[in-house]
Amino acid sequence: MNFNFQRVIRLAVSLLLSSFIACSNLKIARLHQSILTIDTHCDTPLHMMREGWKIGERHEPGERGSGKVDLPRMKEGGLDAQFFAVFVGQGERNPEGYAKAQTRADKLLAKIHQMYDDYPDLVEFAATPEDAYRIEKLGKRAIYIGMENGYPIGKDLSMIEKYYDRGVRYITLCHTKNNDICDSSTDPNGAEHQGLSEFGRQVVAEMNRIGMIIDVSHISDEAFFDVLEVSQTPVIASHSCARALCDHPRNLTDEMLKALAQNGGVIQMCILSSFVKKIKQDPEKEAAREATFEKIREKYGKWDEIQDEKIRQAYRDEWHTVYETYPVEQATVQDVVDHIDHVVELIGIDHIGIGTDFDGGGGVIGCNDVSEMGNITRELVRRGYSDEDIRKVWSGNFMRVFRKVVATAEQLKLAH
Numbered sequence: 001m002n003f004n005f006q007r008v009i010r011l012a013v014s015l016l017l018s019s020f021i022a023c024s025n026l027k028i029a030r031l032h033q034s035i036l037t038i039d040t041h042c043d044t045p046l047h048m049m050r051e052g053w054k055i056g057e058r059h060e061p062g063e064r065g066s067g068k069v070d071l072p073r074m075k076e077g078g079l080d081a082q083f084f085a086v087f088v089g090q091g092e093r094n095p096e097g098y099a100k101a102q103t104r105a106d107k108l109l110a111k112i113h114q115m116y117d118d119y120p121d122l123v124e125f126a127a128t129p130e131d132a133y134r135i136e137k138l139g140k141r142a143i144y145i146g147m148e149n150g151y152p153i154g155k156d157l158s159m160i161e162k163y164y165d166r167g168v169r170y171i172t173l174c175h176t177k178n179n180d181i182c183d184s185s186t187d188p189n190g191a192e193h194q195g196l197s198e199f200g201r202q203v204v205a206e207m208n209r210i211g212m213i214i215d216v217s218h219i220s221d222e223a224f225f226d227v228l229e230v231s232q233t234p235v236i237a238s239h240s241c242a243r244a245l246c247d248h249p250r251n252l253t254d255e256m257l258k259a260l261a262q263n264g265g266v267i268q269m270c271i272l273s274s275f276v277k278k279i280k281q282d283p284e285k286e287a288a289r290e291a292t293f294e295k296i297r298e299k300y301g302k303w304d305e306i307q308d309e310k311i312r313q314a315y316r317d318e319w320h321t322v323y324e325t326y327p328v329e330q331a332t333v334q335d336v337v338d339h340i341d342h343v344v345e346l347i348g349i350d351h352i353g354i355g356t357d358f359d360g361g362g363g364v365i366g367c368n369d370v371s372e373m374g375n376i377t378r379e380l381v382r383r384g385y386s387d388e389d390i391r392k393v394w395s396g397n398f399m400r401v402f403r404k405v406v407a408t409a410e411q412l413k414l415a416h
Contacts, residue, residue, distance in 0.1 A: 029078075031387060032377040036136055036395040038081040039373070040170075040268040040353060041146065041217075041239040043360035044069040045084050048111045049309055056119040061369045064320055068358035068369040071122045074141045077373035081132040081142040081395070083238070084112055085360070086168065088149050090177040090184075091305065098154030104307075105152040109166050112145055127167060129402045132395070146215065146238065149175035155199060157206050169402075170213035172238060173200065173223070182223035185249040195222035196230065204230045211409030213402060216240075217250070217270075217355075224256055233408045234264035234401045239355035239362070241275045242267075242339045242346075248275050254346055261347035264404065266397045268355030269339055272362045276331035276339065292325075333366035337379045340393065349389050353398045 047053050047067040058073060059066035074082065086108045091097045116125045124135045126142035135142035145167045151174075153159045160171070174184045178192045181200040193200070204227055207214050214235040216224050227235060237260070243251035252260065252267060260267060273279060300306060300315045343352045356362040358370060366375045380390050 028378050028381050029374065031381070031390065032078045032374045035387075035391045036081065036132055036399075037079050037373065038083075038132060038142075038354070038395045038398060039079055039358070039370075040083045040236065040355040040398060041085055041148070041270075041360070042069050042082060042356060042358040042362070042370075043085050043087050043148070044082075044358065045086065045108045045112055047359060048115065049108070050313055051309060055115050056122055061371060064317070064324075066369075068356075068363055070370075071119060071141055073369060073371040076371040077369075079141070079370055079373050080136040081126060081144065082370075083144045083146040083170070083355075085146050085148040085172075086112070086152075087175075087360070088147075088152050090149060090151055090175050090179055093180055095154075098152070098156075100307075101152040101154070102159075105147070105163070109145070109163075109168075112143070113167070115143070125167060127169065128406065129399045132399075144169055146170040146172065146213075148172040148215075149179070149218075150181045150203065151175070151179050153181070153203065155180055157202055160203065160206050160212060161210050164210050164212055168212070170215045170236065170238065171207065172215040172217055173203070173219050173227070175218050182226070183220040184218055185220045186218070187220075191220060191222065193223070195220065196226035201226075201230050208232045208405075208408060209412050211406050213405050216265075220249075221253070221256065224252075225259065228259055228263050231263070232412075233405045234266070235260070236265055236353075236398065236401055237267040237355075239270040239272070239357040239360075240267055241270050242342045245339055245342055246275055246277055250275055257343060257347050257351075261351045264401065266351050266353050266401050267343060268353040268398065269336060269343075270355055270357050270362060271331070271336050271364045271367060272357045272360070273328070273331040273364055274361075276335045276364065279329045279331075289325075330368075331364045333364055333375050333379050336364055336367070336376065337383060340380070341383065349392055350397055350400075352393055354394065 044067060048055055056071050059070050086105050088101045088104045091101060116123060123141045123143055126132055126135060126144045132142040147163060147168045150171050173181045176184055177187045178184050180197060181203050182196045183191045183193050204214060208231060214227060214231055215238045216227055216235050217237045217240045237252060241251045243253045296318050300311060306312050306315065340352055363369065367373060377390060
């Protein structure tokens with residue numbers, strides 16, 4: 001075989017391979033665009049509170065202050081629906097603390113609702129499962145609201161319905177510390193209630209009555225099992241991973257996953273690297289990073305107690321500088337889908353979804369902001385998941401739970 005003929009053969013093979021890859025990529029892109037995609041957790045409202053940052057404008061991925069989510073990049077990434085978190089960090093559990101928490105929640109809710117008015121051609125308020133499908137057909141993004149940390153409820157059950165009336169459709173019962181509802185998985189002081197408090201049991205019952213989805217991310221293992229015992233509806237873990245693959249208390253054990261499946265619930269896969277894989281530590285770099293963080297805390301005080309947005313922005317800028325100086329290893333899309341594989345092998349395809357935690361630490365190599373969401377679909381296709389399986393992962397499973405929560409509330413109202 002002469003040299004020229006060999007070149008022709010190699011060129012033909014290369015062209016065929018390129019054509020195959022192009023056709024495959026087009027097929028995956030069409031699949032991703034054809035299904036309803038929903039992310040059940042992001043903290044983007046924290047960026048919306050910043051002066052000059054606009055959710056309706058595109059921010060260049062990777063640039064400092066750009067955030068992970070905006071409406072134009074949602075469209076680029078083929079993400080149809082998103083839960084924006086009203087996040088309030090845990091503070092003092094007294095009347096003054098509750099009042100501050102409620103004020104913070106009110107500001108975040110107002111900012112989200114202002115977005116609907118500011119960008120009516122790009123986005124609509126979503127409150128029911130059907131809203132996402134309707135809004136998607138209009139070519140707009142559907143934005144739901146969740147509340148991360150039940151702290152703003154204080155000890156007043158009536159606050160649950162008040163937040164529901166303002167659009168909140170799930171409540172993450174606690175955050176990184178214990179509150180009046182339940183124990184956290186990460187409180188440095190350990191358990192206080194040994195699971196759900198008595199008030200927490202009333203909260204779960206009230207959420208069932210109203211039609212509010214119960215979110216078990218962040219809560220302790222004991223509280224998790226208490227919730228499943230008390231709740232009349234399936235629950236969600238809006239942004240968590242599998243502890244068998246990454247041993248972190250924020251993640252769910254196999255025993256918890258099996259119980260979640262029996263409950264009919266769903267775990268929404270988080271893509272925050274430290275929950276996805278064990279990150280290799282450099283002790284010297286880690287010590288330097290933590291020492292710098294401590295100086296920032298001493299300078300500005302506790303993040304959760306800072307009310308001035310300019311001070312928050314200065315704090316945030318210095319925090320980002322630390323990570324730029326001492327970068328942390330990131331997980332990959334492949335690592336994330338390893339968790340999905342594990343959950344599917346353990347409890348089946350009907351109990352898994354996506355909850356990125358973008359703008360709350362979420363982001364991995366290959367899916368570091370919302371414009372890259374299609375890469376999750378690409379990896380699922382590569383691993384042999386069917387179109388129907390991928391539809392379930394992206395929205396079908398979560399929407400089943402959402403509908404069941406709504407239906408149960410309607411039944412409870414009829415019973416009374």
